[in-house]
Each structure stands twice: as structure tokens, then as C-alpha cells.
Amino acid sequence: MATRKSARKKPSSPSSSPASASASASASASASLKSKRRKVEVKDEEIVNNGGTESTEMSLTVEGEEIADEEIVESPAGSGRKNTRKIVKKEETDCRFLGDPVSADEAKLRWPHRYPDKAEQGTKKPKTSQDDDDELILAKCHYLKAEVDGTKIFDLNDDAHVQSEEGKLPYICKIVEMFEGVDGFLYFRAQWYYRSVDTVIKESITLKETKRVFASEVMDDNPLDCLVEKLNIVRVALDLDIDSKMSAIPDCDYYYDLKYLLPYSSYIVPPPETTSPIGSESQSTISNDIEVDGAVADKKSDSAEVNQGKKAHNPETTLLDLYCGCGAMSTGLCLGANLCGTNLVTRWAVDFNENACQSVALNHPETNVRNESVGDFLKLLKEWPKICASFGLIKSENTNEKIDAMVVEDDEDDDGAENDSGKDDNKDEGEIFEVEKVIGICYGDPTKSGTPELHFKVRWKGYGEEEDTWEPLEGLSNCREKIGEFVKEGYKQKILPFPGDVDVVCGGPPCQGISGFNRFRNTENPLADPKNEQLVVYMDVVDYLKPKYALMENVVDLIKFAKGFLGRYALGRLVDMNYQARMGMMAAGAYGLPQFRMRVFIWGARPSEKLPQYPLPTHDLVLRGVIPTEFEMNTVAFNEGHTVQLEDKLFLGDAISDMPEITNDENRDEMPYSRPPETEFQRFIRMTKEAMLGSSNSSEMITKLYDHRPLRLNTDDFQRVCRIPKKKGANYRDLPGVLVGPDNKAKRDPDVEKELLPSKKPLVPEYALSFVGGTSSKPFARLWWDETVPTVVTRAEPHNQAILHPLQDRVLSIRENARLQGFPDYYKLVGDIKARYIQVGNAVAVPVARALGYALSVALTSDCDLDGPLLTLPARFPNLQEIPSSPSVEDNS
Structure with a gap:
């Protein structure tokens, strides 16, 4: 079972965690405190009264400096008991508590952990909630007011600057406790605020307003004399632009509109306060008004409307799929959302690959598919309102001058x-x-x-x-009249969305600049590499259309390359655009596939919406690959020690054992099934689209199999494949003339004559022997029924990857690869053989998208707050007859 380490540990320093810099105030201050407490030297260690009436004073020092006097309080004569010590603390700095202490009863009611019963103290060592290695400081009494440096007055719940390391900006906190410890020291408990550079965003993007900070739930105890000055920090409504925020709030030191949580690098709207956030009454909305280059166009009432204060009833939730490929991500999202009762429909899809667009159009006739770059699509989106205004379809002072002049x-x-x-x-x-x-x-x-x-x-x-x-x-x-006819019909049919028309934007912008195959990667400034510019374009589309939700997918290199710069940038852009956001990594095998395939998914949600959760795994899996240590806690999995019963891991045979036997020369695009399904996976994957959507009987299955044909190997490679034994673990090393040494390196056996093919080329090619220095067993390797497969890729050549069928002399077919990605058998692909392999290899695993679609629907339809970043899917998901009305939520924060 896949597990992740608990996300409850307290950050220790700015460099050790992507979210720890502000919290390091406590680490620095607490370290100073502990140093003082440990270096107290007590002179005359023990005095026992055996009947006399002696009284002795002793001195305590810290690093040679006198800090307190201690007097011995006598025990009754002849009792044999030790005399007790009473520490009289001298003033190191001019700081003290003011006023009477909080009454004992009230203090125990408000801060019970500071006042444990004696029985509890004897059986259990007190701990803090942040770090199990830190002792909880017990309190003698609590206060509501303090004075520091003789002039600075702090009240409970004040915001304040806190001392930091020399040369660094002061830390920022809210004072949530003031108390004198039983050790005689004066403390305050800090709840920390983060600057943007102290969160996972770091310096990947400079947020527009330096006064913006983020609330947090990280708290710890610090010496009272670490307080520097009182601050005025105000909460404002999230959905305001910078100018509106600055005009809506009084003169302040900082403001916050989001809370930052360490689990899954989450930025969320803080829970409601007793008073509304400043600016909430004028919170901006996306409605019928469209801004077009500074002008406002009033859309007609039949256009989509988004009310930021309420959820208007809408029987259809619209989806735009950017970089859609053959449509796997949007297909999975729609399947999952519909299982949970949301009618999610892909209305628009965009991709530069013509064959992929044709596949989407074939399988989704309801979708307006555009074969163009996403950058050009964005430019068209910005022109479309002007064109519509030129024909009087919307009101605007700014229209397309060229059309007007026709x-x-x-x-x-x-x-x-x-x-x-x-x-x-x-x-x-x-x-x-x-x-x-x-x-x-x-x-x-x-x-x-x-x-x-x-x-x-x-x-x-x-x-x-x-x-x-x-x-x-x-x-x-x-041709103004003809253009007008097209524009009027296009406006009516919504061939292009206006801002506010799109409920969900999803997409996986390609970032070839981070690929390990790219030898010229720009590690200093990844965004300067044109190969990574689509990440910026994706965010620009979200910024323009302002959908309720955004979901971005990418390879794990997004957070591995250049210390995760691009992943941090993606989160930063969403936050900069006033979106809630969180980031998680999901493995396809954890949702019912026989491959690992880890990918990064970033959620964004408008302020008025619930930020979707990540669905927890449903299946056990075989771990592959390496997760970046810094982002290990972003892995969507159960915490260590969490007991859960998952479905068994899937293997290759579970997915493809029912497939008809074919040869290397198979050229049919469709064929009948030759045997009934043999596993639950196969029964589900053969269901009709209507059955998968839950709108018909789940026993309905399609009768024809599509795209079950392999890449035809050339004569030499086919002859090599025919010589690979049909057994588990077989590969080119099993061919005659290959010698494997104790160092696991393969080389030619000098005692065996090199065997040649009829073409006069060697049976064992040199590239196989030299691949990864001769240590790899992947060239011409057979997969086996009880194994998981490596990540499905876009190429079907067997030269450097395990892709041979267990028992047939061929590579896995397009459909077999599609099954390993979770594509339903009803899903057809368009293009030549290589084009179809590419579409499948580039796709998001459909079961992962389906689980995310279910989580999206929960966020859309739930009447209650979503606690924690994780969601537990219903049992037997997705092959369900009935979906529970109240999905369970896993509070794994």
C-alpha cells in the first residue's frame, strides 16, 4: 500500500521546507530559549533540613550572567523532606505582564493543555501539537497584556513583528497566548503569517503587493522579549484587484486574504470571522459584464452567468480542455463528475495536433474542437467580444474597427x-x-x-x-453580411466562450524545456526557455476566462527541475490571480491500472467555490520512480500508520488477457471480441459509454474492439522478436552470443560466433549492448502477465523499452496500450499507427481523471465545508450501481 509521511511536523528552517520560513521565527526564538534554560547552573545542588532552621540563598547564572536569585523554603523540622526552591527571576530585559492574571478556572477552560492534572503529568509527557519532539511548556498563569522594552504594549490577539536572524526581515505573527511558565520564564504563543517568498511559491513569482501575507495554522511558544512591535494586519476579501484592496482597507502594515497550509501546499480562503472581511460587500463578480480592452460589454441574458455570492442552478457544467490531446483528461473528468451527479460537459477543446483533435471530435460530438495553438486561441478569445460588439450582439464602446469599416x-x-x-x-x-x-x-x-x-x-x-x-x-x-451571419450564429451557439462562460478549465501544458532528453535545459530561468512558455499561456487563458475551477496536469519534472521552479510558478500565478490553490501528485496505479505513472495535478478555485480535494487511492500498487524529497508530502496517499483496505494491485494480465490474438501484420481497425471478459477491470472497460455514465444498465457492453493493431516491426526487428523466449524476464540477453558479467553488464561472448540475420545485420544489435552502458535489460524485453508495466510512452519500438507481448511475437497494440491508460474500449482513435500510439502515450490516465472528476463534483455540490485536502472515494469506485449521497471526506491534514 502506498503511504506518505505525516504532514503534521513543524518546519524547522527557511531552507529545509518549501513552506517554513515564517515558521522559522519560532525555531530561532525557541532555540534561543532552550539554550538559556539548559545553561542555568544551580549552585549548592541540594540542602536537606535535618532539624535546624537554616535558610540559604543561592545564585543562578546563564553563561556567566546572573539572572535570578533562589531562596530555600524550609520544610518542617525533622520531616526529612527536601527544602523547596523558590526562584526569584531578575529582569534580563524590561518586559513584564500587565494587569491581573486570567483567573485559574478561565485559564484552564481556554488553555487546558497548559494545566494538566497531576495524574496526567505522571503518566504522559506533555507534547506540543507541532512537533512531538518538543516538550509542552506548562503554565503557572495566563495574562491578557504585556509590556516589552518598557514602552511597547501588546494585547492578546494583537499582530506583531518578531525578532529574526540578523539582516533578515522580522517575522510576523498573531499573539494567541501570553503566559508565565512553571519554570518562571515569560512566554507568548505565536500563530505565524507567511510572506509569499516563505511559502512554496518562494521567489518563482513576485506577487503584485508586498503588503500581502498569508495566514497559517502553525503555532509555537517563544520568549516574550522576542516581540518587536505591534502591527495592524487586516483581512480583505480575496476576489478584489490590488487597487480595490488598497482603497477598501485603512492604512495597514499588512493584509491577508488566503490561508497557507503545509499539506499539499494549499492556499485556501480562511473560515468566516465574526465580522466580514473588508471589501466583501463589494467583492467583484464575473457576470454579464465583459471587459474588452478597457470597455465593458453587456452580454445578453442568455449568456452564462456566474454569481460569486450564490450558486445559481445550472443543469450543465461547462468544461474547456486545453492541450486536450485525444481527450483523456476531459473524458475522465466528465465520467467521474457524472457518477457523482454533476452534468459536466466538454464544450470546447483545443490542441495543435490535428489527429488528436479528430479523435476528440469523433468521440465527443458535443464538443467544439479547435485545431490551433492555445496561444492563438487566447488571441481569438480576446478578439471575439469585439467582433460580436461590431454586429450589435453585445454592448461595447470598443469594437473591431476593420469590420466596422467594411x-x-x-x-x-x-x-x-x-x-x-x-x-x-x-x-x-x-x-x-x-x-x-x-x-x-x-x-x-x-x-x-x-x-x-x-x-x-x-x-x-x-x-x-x-x-x-x-x-x-x-x-x-x-463580405460584412456573410461574416455577420457567421458571427450571429456563432454567438448563439457559443462557439467561443466569453469570460464567465467556462466553469472548469483543464489541461496539461507541454514543457519540453524540463525534459531529461533536453540537453540544453535552462536551469537558471526556465520561463525564458520558449519550450516552457505554454505554462504561461495556460495561466493567461485562466486569467482571461476566470473559470470557477482550473486543473493543471504535468510530469513530475515540473517540481524536480530547477528546484521545482515551474511548479512553484504555476501555484504562484493562481494565487496572484486570486485563486485558491493546492498541488498533489497522483500515481495512476493507485486508481486501478497496472502502471505506476506519477503525475502532478494543481487545483485552482475561485474565492466563492470550494477548493476540490484529492481522491485517496483505491488500489494497492507497485512503487516505481523517485519522488522529490522536498515535495514528498504532496504525494496523494494515506499517512504512515493509517490502516486501510485497498483493492489488490493490478497486473498486465488483469488488463489485456481477454484481447484477441493478432500478428505483427494485423491491419484491421475493428474486430469482434474473441472471448468474454476475464477480470473485473475487463468487464468495466468493455462497458458502453452510457453504462459508464450510469445512464443505462451496467451490463451493457460494446461488441466491437477498436484500434487493436500493433506497430508493424521491420523484418530485422521481427526476426529478433521471434527469437526472444516466451518466458518471464526474457529479453535480448537471452539471444545467443550475449554474455552477462558479475557487474550486470552485457557484452558479446568472444567464444560464440556472431550470428547474422538474412539482411547481414547482427542478431544482437550493438545499440542493445551499449544501452545504459550494457546494464539495461529493457531492449527487446517481454512483459509478463503478473507484472506491472513501465510508464506507457509514445513510441512502440522495442529497441530500448519493455513493450513485447508475453506470448505473441509483436509489440503491444494501440488498444492494449490504451487499456493500460484506462481508456474505455468504446473510445476510438484517429490517425496513422504512430499517431495513435502518440495520442495514447501523451494522455492523462483516465481513471485518475475520473477520480478527480468525482472530487470536483463533490466540491460543486456539497452543502458543507470540505475538511482537509483529501477525499475517500466510495467503495468499488467506479464500478458502482449506486453512489452514496454523502461522500466521505478524509481529514488527513
Whole structure:
């Protein structure tokens, strides 16, 4: 079973934890305190009264400095009992408590842990809640007011600066206790605030306002004389821009609008206070008003509406899938959300890969699929409101000037000439082509002219679909009427979303600049690498559309490369855009797949929404790979010591043992099943789409198998594969002429003549012997039924990976790889063989997305607060007949 270390340990220093710098105030102050307490030297260690009436005074020193006097209080003569000591503390600094102490009864009621019963003291060593290695300081009495340095007055619940290391900014805290310890020292308990650079964001992004801090739940005890000065820290509503925040609050030292929690690097809206946060009554909303380059466009009432104060009833929750690939992430999210009662529908999808877009369109006819870069898509999104305003569809002072300037002939001109609004004399020299209709719109350079700009796709009168062309706006100067028809219909059909139309944005922006295959990675400034710019573009789309929720997926290198710079940046951008956020790592094998495949998932949620949780694993798994130590606590798993019964781990045979036998030359795209399902996984994966959505009988299964064909190996590789034994662990090392030494390195056996293939190439290729210095057993390796598989990749060549079928002389087929990624068998793919392998290998594992979709639905529909960052999925998920109405929540914080 996969477990993670408990996230309850207190950070110890700014450099030891991604979230510890502010908390290190306590570490520094407490270390100083402990040093003082340990170095007290007591002279005349013990005096016993045997009948006399002696009284002796003794002196205590700390590092040679006198700090207190101690007098002996006599015990009754002849009792034989030790005389008790009474410490009279001298003033090291001018600090003291003011006023009467809190009454004993009230103090015990408010801070019971400081006043344990004698029985408890004798049986259990007191501990703090932050660090089990620290003793809990017991209290003699509590106070409500203190004076430091003779002039500075602090009240309970005041905010304050606290001493830090020399040359560093002071720490920031709220004073939540003031007490004198039984050891005679004066203390305060600090609840710490974080600056952004002290959280996991660090310095990956500079937040816009230096006065912004984050509340926390980290608390510990410190010497009273560490207090520096009183502060004015105010809470403001999260969903305000910087100018609104500054105008809404009085002059203050700092303000906060989010709480930062160590588990899963979470930034959440703090729970309600007795008084509303400043600015909450004027909290901004995404409604029918759209800002277009400084102008406001009033959308018509049929456009999507988001009310930040309430959840309006909406039978459909809309999803935009960026970098959608073949649609695995959005498919899984929709399946999971629908299982929990949310009608999540992918309305828009964008990807640069044409074959992937065709796969999405084939499987999701309800989706408007756009084959373009996400950067061009964002530019079009910003142009679309202007275009709609040009045709009076929305109200705005700012419209598209080029469209406004288009010439439309008057129907009643002097010559009675026919309206030529659909004619274009620029199509070809000396020839006039008439526009039948406009059928598409994009921003970019589809004609390869070198000038990215607004284009419309045109169907020419008298010509077929194959003659459709992309035309720049300037080339359609007489086509305002035809463009208007397209725009009006597009507005009605919502072919492009306005801000507020999208409920959920998901996507996995490619970051090739962090790939280990990239020898020229920019470790100093990863965002300066053009190969990583899509991460910025993804966040720019979220910033513009302002969906209720955002979910970003990426490889673990996002938090491994350059000390996790890009992962920190992604979180920082969400926080900077006034989103709640958290980050977790999920392994596909933990949700019912025979591969490990760890990926990073980052949730974002608007202030008015509940921040979705991470669904805890449902299956045991075989661990592979290495998790970055700094982010180990971000792994979605049960805490160590947590007893839970998980489903058994899955192996290759559980996923593909029912597949029809095929050969290396198989060329059919569909075929009948040859045997019934043999495992629960196979029964579920063969269900119809309607059955998986819960809208029909779960026994309904599809009758045809799609994409069950392998990459055809060339003659040489096929002959090599045929010689690999059909046994567990077999690979190229089992071929004649290979010698494996005690160092596990393979080399040619000098005593065996090199065997050649009919092509005269060696049976054992040199690249296999030299791969990873001869230590790898992956080249031409067979998988086996009772094993998990390495991460499914985009290439199907057997030269450097284990991808051979256990018993058949071929690589795993497209469909077999798709099953290892959790794609339902009904899901068809488009493109040539290699293109389909790429789509499957790049996909998000569908069961992981399905579990996240369920968690999203819980956040959307739950009437109560979601405690903790983790959610326990229903038993037997997702193969359920009935879903419990109240999903259980795991408080694993």
C-alpha cells in the first residue's frame, strides 16, 4: 500500500521546507530559549533540613550572567523532606505582564493543555501539537497584556513583528497566548503569517503587493522579549484587484486574504470571522459584464452567468480542455463528475495536433474542437467580444474597427445594382469569386504568409468543401453580411466562450524545456526557455476566462527541475490571480491500472467555490520512480500508520488477457471480441459509454474492439522478436552470443560466433549492448502477465523499452496500450499507427481523471465545508450501481 509521511511536523528552517520560513521565527526564538534554560547552573545542588532552621540563598547564572536569585523554603523540622526552591527571576530585559492574571478556572477552560492534572503529568509527557519532539511548556498563569522594552504594549490577539536572524526581515505573527511558565520564564504563543517568498511559491513569482501575507495554522511558544512591535494586519476579501484592496482597507502594515497550509501546499480562503472581511460587500463578480480592452460589454441574458455570492442552478457544467490531446483528461473528468451527479460537459477543446483533435471530435460530438495553438486561441478569445460588439450582439464602446469599416452596398442604390456583399475580387487576378458562407474563424497564420492575424474560413459559391480556404479579414472587404451571419450564429451557439462562460478549465501544458532528453535545459530561468512558455499561456487563458475551477496536469519534472521552479510558478500565478490553490501528485496505479505513472495535478478555485480535494487511492500498487524529497508530502496517499483496505494491485494480465490474438501484420481497425471478459477491470472497460455514465444498465457492453493493431516491426526487428523466449524476464540477453558479467553488464561472448540475420545485420544489435552502458535489460524485453508495466510512452519500438507481448511475437497494440491508460474500449482513435500510439502515450490516465472528476463534483455540490485536502472515494469506485449521497471526506491534514 502506498503511504506518505505525516504532514503534521513543524518546519524547522527557511531552507529545509518549501513552506517554513515564517515558521522559522519560532525555531530561532525557541532555540534561543532552550539554550538559556539548559545553561542555568544551580549552585549548592541540594540542602536537606535535618532539624535546624537554616535558610540559604543561592545564585543562578546563564553563561556567566546572573539572572535570578533562589531562596530555600524550609520544610518542617525533622520531616526529612527536601527544602523547596523558590526562584526569584531578575529582569534580563524590561518586559513584564500587565494587569491581573486570567483567573485559574478561565485559564484552564481556554488553555487546558497548559494545566494538566497531576495524574496526567505522571503518566504522559506533555507534547506540543507541532512537533512531538518538543516538550509542552506548562503554565503557572495566563495574562491578557504585556509590556516589552518598557514602552511597547501588546494585547492578546494583537499582530506583531518578531525578532529574526540578523539582516533578515522580522517575522510576523498573531499573539494567541501570553503566559508565565512553571519554570518562571515569560512566554507568548505565536500563530505565524507567511510572506509569499516563505511559502512554496518562494521567489518563482513576485506577487503584485508586498503588503500581502498569508495566514497559517502553525503555532509555537517563544520568549516574550522576542516581540518587536505591534502591527495592524487586516483581512480583505480575496476576489478584489490590488487597487480595490488598497482603497477598501485603512492604512495597514499588512493584509491577508488566503490561508497557507503545509499539506499539499494549499492556499485556501480562511473560515468566516465574526465580522466580514473588508471589501466583501463589494467583492467583484464575473457576470454579464465583459471587459474588452478597457470597455465593458453587456452580454445578453442568455449568456452564462456566474454569481460569486450564490450558486445559481445550472443543469450543465461547462468544461474547456486545453492541450486536450485525444481527450483523456476531459473524458475522465466528465465520467467521474457524472457518477457523482454533476452534468459536466466538454464544450470546447483545443490542441495543435490535428489527429488528436479528430479523435476528440469523433468521440465527443458535443464538443467544439479547435485545431490551433492555445496561444492563438487566447488571441481569438480576446478578439471575439469585439467582433460580436461590431454586429450589435453585445454592448461595447470598443469594437473591431476593420469590420466596422467594411463596405456594404445599399440595396436601393441609384443604379439598382444587386448587393455585392458576398463578392471578393481579391481571390484571383481578374476573376471574381463569390462567398457562399463563412464557416470558421481563427487568429494565426493558416496560409503561412508570415503575418498572424484574424482569418475567416470561407466556402466559395460553386465550389465544394475541398476548396474551402482561410482568408484574412482584409481580403473579405465586401463580405460584412456573410461574416455577420457567421458571427450571429456563432454567438448563439457559443462557439467561443466569453469570460464567465467556462466553469472548469483543464489541461496539461507541454514543457519540453524540463525534459531529461533536453540537453540544453535552462536551469537558471526556465520561463525564458520558449519550450516552457505554454505554462504561461495556460495561466493567461485562466486569467482571461476566470473559470470557477482550473486543473493543471504535468510530469513530475515540473517540481524536480530547477528546484521545482515551474511548479512553484504555476501555484504562484493562481494565487496572484486570486485563486485558491493546492498541488498533489497522483500515481495512476493507485486508481486501478497496472502502471505506476506519477503525475502532478494543481487545483485552482475561485474565492466563492470550494477548493476540490484529492481522491485517496483505491488500489494497492507497485512503487516505481523517485519522488522529490522536498515535495514528498504532496504525494496523494494515506499517512504512515493509517490502516486501510485497498483493492489488490493490478497486473498486465488483469488488463489485456481477454484481447484477441493478432500478428505483427494485423491491419484491421475493428474486430469482434474473441472471448468474454476475464477480470473485473475487463468487464468495466468493455462497458458502453452510457453504462459508464450510469445512464443505462451496467451490463451493457460494446461488441466491437477498436484500434487493436500493433506497430508493424521491420523484418530485422521481427526476426529478433521471434527469437526472444516466451518466458518471464526474457529479453535480448537471452539471444545467443550475449554474455552477462558479475557487474550486470552485457557484452558479446568472444567464444560464440556472431550470428547474422538474412539482411547481414547482427542478431544482437550493438545499440542493445551499449544501452545504459550494457546494464539495461529493457531492449527487446517481454512483459509478463503478473507484472506491472513501465510508464506507457509514445513510441512502440522495442529497441530500448519493455513493450513485447508475453506470448505473441509483436509489440503491444494501440488498444492494449490504451487499456493500460484506462481508456474505455468504446473510445476510438484517429490517425496513422504512430499517431495513435502518440495520442495514447501523451494522455492523462483516465481513471485518475475520473477520480478527480468525482472530487470536483463533490466540491460543486456539497452543502458543507470540505475538511482537509483529501477525499475517500466510495467503495468499488467506479464500478458502482449506486453512489452514496454523502461522500466521505478524509481529514488527513
